[in-house]
Amino acid sequence: MEVDDGSEARVEMKGKQSVVMLVGAPGSGKSTFCDAVIGASRRTWVRICQDTIGNGKAGTKAQCIKSALSALNEGKSVFIDRCNLDREQRAEFLKLGSAQIDVHAVVLDLPTQLCISRSVKRTGHEGNLQGGKAAAVVNRMLQKKESPKLIEGFSRITFCHNDAEVQAAMGTYSGLGPSDSLLPGCFGQKSQDAKVQVGIMKFLKKAEGPSPVVSKVNSDQSVASIGSSEKKGASLEREEMPVLPNAPQKEESKGKDNAVQAIDKDVPTLAFPSISTADFQFNLEKASDIIVETVEEFLPKLGNARLVLVDLTYESKILSLVRAKAAKKSIDSSKFFTFVGNIIELSTKRALHCNVIANAANWRLRPGGGGVNAAIFKAAGADLEMATNDRAKSLVPGSAVVVPLPSTCPLYNREGITHVIHVLGPNMNPQRPNCLNNDYNKGCMVLRQAYTSLFEGFLSILKIQETSVTKRHEELLHHSGRGPDKSVGNGDLKNKRDDVDASDSSKKSRGSGNEVEIDSTRPRTGNSDSGIQTTDRGMTKAWGSWAQAFYHIAMHPERQKDDVLEILEDVVVLNDLYPKAPSMRQLHLHVVSQDFNSVHLKNKKHWNSFNTAFFRDSVDVIEEVNKNGKAMMKDDKSLLSMELRCHRCRSAHPNIPRLKSHIRNCQVPFPAFLLQSGRLVRALDSN
DNA sequence: GTTCTAGAAC
DNA sequence: GTTCTAGAAC
Known part of the structure; x- marks a missing residue:
C-alpha cells in the first residue's frame, strides 16, 4: 500500500487512470465538483454527464459507458457525472475498472433540503430539473439511495456531508498528478445504527x-x-459524530444554505485570505508553498481548531495550488482546507462558521483600498475602526494584530465573528509603497512571518478562550455568585467570550433539552470533533486526548x-x-x-x-x-x-x-x- | 494510556 | 535513605 507522503511514494506505474463516480442527488454539486477538479488538475479528466451526452441533451447509460471507454483508451481519467444513487445503476460503470484503472466513488451526501433548494433555484441546468418538480424528484431519488460499498468493486469511496468535506475532496482529486493514485479505502462514512x-x-x-x-x-x-x-x-x-440537538433545518427556513452541520459551530475556526498575492502581487507558487508549510507547522498546536484559506471563486489559482500542495503533504483536510466564499459572509451565505477572520490589512490599518481590507472594514463598520485604533496605529510587514470585535459590531452579530486579525504581508507591487523590488529572499521571509504572526494571533485567542471557559466552569462548580474578574489587558476578551458562550447556549436551548449547561462549559480545545459523547443516560462525557x-x-x-x-x-x-x-x-x-x-x-x-x-x-x-x-x-x-x-x-x-x-x-x-x-x-x- | 513527583511506607 | 504508591498533568 502506498502512502502519499509528499515524496514519490505514491507513484505506481506510468499514467494510472481513475474512473470517479459521483454519487448524489440533483443539486448535490456533482457538476461543480467535476468542474473544480478539472480546472485545477494536472491530470486530464473527462466529465461524462448523462444529461448532456446526446448532443447536449439527455442520453443513455450506454452512451455514457461508450464515452467513458473511449476516454480511458486515450489515457484520460473520467468523472461519471450522474446520480448513481443505487447499486444497480453503478454496476455497469464499475466494470470499467481494471488493474490499471481504479474506480472510485465520491458521495455527495448533503442535506436533502439543500439539494432540493438548489435544484429548485437553478435555471438552465443541463438536466432540466427546475422549479417545483425538483423537490419531488429529489425526494423520490433519495428514498431509493443505497450507499456505495467497497464490496461493489470500488477501490476508494469518499463520503462528503457538507461543503467543507466536499472542498476537501476536491482538493484531494485536484492534487492528483498524471501518475499518482490515492489510497484505497472508505473515507468519511458516518455510521448508521442498524448496520x-x-x-x-x-x-x-x-x-x-x-x-x-x-x-x-x-x-x-x-x-x-x-x-x-x-x-x-x-x-x-x-x-x-455527536449530533447537536438543533439540526440545521431551523435556519434553512430563512433560505440559507446549510451545508455545514451545526456541529461545526463549536469548532474554533480561522478564515484567512491569501496574503500579498492580490494587490501586492506576490508569486503564487511561492506563496502557496509558504501557506502550506506554515499551516503544517501550526496545525499540531491548534488542538481541534481549523484553518481555512478563503477566496472568492472556484477559479482561484491560489486555492487550487494550496489544495494540491496540502493534499500532497497529506495535511488533515478536516483541520485545514480551502473554501470558496466571501470572508465577510461565510456563516450566513456559505454555512461555514468562523469565529475569527484575518484581514489582509494595509500598514496604516485604515479602511478603504480594495479587496478584503475594504470589504471587512465596510462590513464591520465604525466598531472595527475604533477597536483597531485601541490596539495599534500601524503594522510592519510580517506582523499581525488581534482585534476583538465589540458585540455591537455587525460582523459579530450577523456572522458570529469574535475577532479580526489584521495582518500585513510583503509588497511586490511597484505601484504600491515600500515595494520589495522582486527581492523574493526577503519577500518569502516576510510572508512566512506574516502567516506565523497570524496563526500565533489565532492561537492566543484560543488560549484566552480556554482560560475563560475553564474559569467559568469552576465558577459554576463552586456556585460562585461573583462576576468575572475585570482584569486589565485581556479582560475585555474574557468578557466577550463569556458573551459568546451565552449566546451559543441560548441558541442551543431553543426548543431542545437542558444539556446546554454542560455543553457550553466544556473545554473547547483538545477534544475536537470527537471528544464529547452523549451517553444513553443523557450525560455528556469528555474523553481525554x-x-x-x-x-x-x-x-x-x-x-x-x-x-x-x-x-x-x-x-x-x-x-x-x-x-x-x-x-x-x-x-x-x-x-x-x-x-x-x-x-x-x-x-x-x-x-x-x-x-x-x-x-x-x-x-x-x-x-x-x-x-x-x-x-x-x-x-x-x-x-x-x-x-x-x-x-x-x-x-x-x-x-x-x-x-x-x-x-x-x-x-x-x-x-x-x-x-x-x-x-x-x-x-x-x-x- | 504514560510521566512526574510528593509523601507514605518501610 | 530508599522504595513504592497515588494523584495530577499531559
Whole structure:
C-alpha cells in the first residue's frame, strides 16, 4: 500500500487512470465538483454527464459507458457525472475498472433540503430539473439511495456531508498528478445504527473462528478479550459524530444554505485570505508553498481548531495550488482546507462558521483600498475602526494584530465573528509603497512571518478562550455568585467570550433539552470533533486526548500506516500503540497473553484491569450481546484499587514488585472459569 | 494510556 | 535513605 507522503511514494506505474463516480442527488454539486477538479488538475479528466451526452441533451447509460471507454483508451481519467444513487445503476460503470484503472466513488451526501433548494433555484441546468418538480424528484431519488460499498468493486469511496468535506475532496482529486493514485479505502462514512451492529458482529465472529490470532510476544497462552472503553452503560455501538440537538433545518427556513452541520459551530475556526498575492502581487507558487508549510507547522498546536484559506471563486489559482500542495503533504483536510466564499459572509451565505477572520490589512490599518481590507472594514463598520485604533496605529510587514470585535459590531452579530486579525504581508507591487523590488529572499521571509504572526494571533485567542471557559466552569462548580474578574489587558476578551458562550447556549436551548449547561462549559480545545459523547443516560462525557488515539486511527487508518496491519470496511487491525493494552475510546478487541510479566505493567490499576471482574472476556461479551443486544461494563471503580492477587493461585501481595516476583515463578494451574468456554486459546504447541 | 513527583511506607 | 504508591498533568 502506498502512502502519499509528499515524496514519490505514491507513484505506481506510468499514467494510472481513475474512473470517479459521483454519487448524489440533483443539486448535490456533482457538476461543480467535476468542474473544480478539472480546472485545477494536472491530470486530464473527462466529465461524462448523462444529461448532456446526446448532443447536449439527455442520453443513455450506454452512451455514457461508450464515452467513458473511449476516454480511458486515450489515457484520460473520467468523472461519471450522474446520480448513481443505487447499486444497480453503478454496476455497469464499475466494470470499467481494471488493474490499471481504479474506480472510485465520491458521495455527495448533503442535506436533502439543500439539494432540493438548489435544484429548485437553478435555471438552465443541463438536466432540466427546475422549479417545483425538483423537490419531488429529489425526494423520490433519495428514498431509493443505497450507499456505495467497497464490496461493489470500488477501490476508494469518499463520503462528503457538507461543503467543507466536499472542498476537501476536491482538493484531494485536484492534487492528483498524471501518475499518482490515492489510497484505497472508505473515507468519511458516518455510521448508521442498524448496520453497525452487523459490522461488529461480523468482526466478533472472526475472533471466534478456528484459528484465533496469537500474541507474538513472550506468551504461553493467549485469550481474545474485548475491551470497551465506555465506563458506564456501554453498548456495542460504534462511535459517531455527536449530533447537536438543533439540526440545521431551523435556519434553512430563512433560505440559507446549510451545508455545514451545526456541529461545526463549536469548532474554533480561522478564515484567512491569501496574503500579498492580490494587490501586492506576490508569486503564487511561492506563496502557496509558504501557506502550506506554515499551516503544517501550526496545525499540531491548534488542538481541534481549523484553518481555512478563503477566496472568492472556484477559479482561484491560489486555492487550487494550496489544495494540491496540502493534499500532497497529506495535511488533515478536516483541520485545514480551502473554501470558496466571501470572508465577510461565510456563516450566513456559505454555512461555514468562523469565529475569527484575518484581514489582509494595509500598514496604516485604515479602511478603504480594495479587496478584503475594504470589504471587512465596510462590513464591520465604525466598531472595527475604533477597536483597531485601541490596539495599534500601524503594522510592519510580517506582523499581525488581534482585534476583538465589540458585540455591537455587525460582523459579530450577523456572522458570529469574535475577532479580526489584521495582518500585513510583503509588497511586490511597484505601484504600491515600500515595494520589495522582486527581492523574493526577503519577500518569502516576510510572508512566512506574516502567516506565523497570524496563526500565533489565532492561537492566543484560543488560549484566552480556554482560560475563560475553564474559569467559568469552576465558577459554576463552586456556585460562585461573583462576576468575572475585570482584569486589565485581556479582560475585555474574557468578557466577550463569556458573551459568546451565552449566546451559543441560548441558541442551543431553543426548543431542545437542558444539556446546554454542560455543553457550553466544556473545554473547547483538545477534544475536537470527537471528544464529547452523549451517553444513553443523557450525560455528556469528555474523553481525554490520550484516549482518542483509536478514534483518530479509526477515522483515518490510512494515515497510520506504521501501526495499522489491515483496514476492512468496519474494522482496523493494528499493533497496540502501548505495549500494555489501554482503555481507549472506540470499541476494541485485544489479544492478551496470560504471563502478565511485562515491564509496562506497573501499577495496581494496570494489574486489576486484567485480573478482576473489571476485565470482560470476549466470550462473555459476545454471549451477552447475543442475548441482550448489548454488553455492559462493570461500573465499579473500586475493582481497580483492590488488593493485588496472583491470577493463578490467588495469593495476595503487598505491592507490585513483590507480586511480579511471585508471578514469575507461580505454576499453579489457571482458575477453572478461565479454562471453560474457550476463554483461553492455546498458542502454538507450547503450554 | 504514560510521566512526574510528593509523601507514605518501610 | 530508599522504595513504592497515588494523584495530577499531559
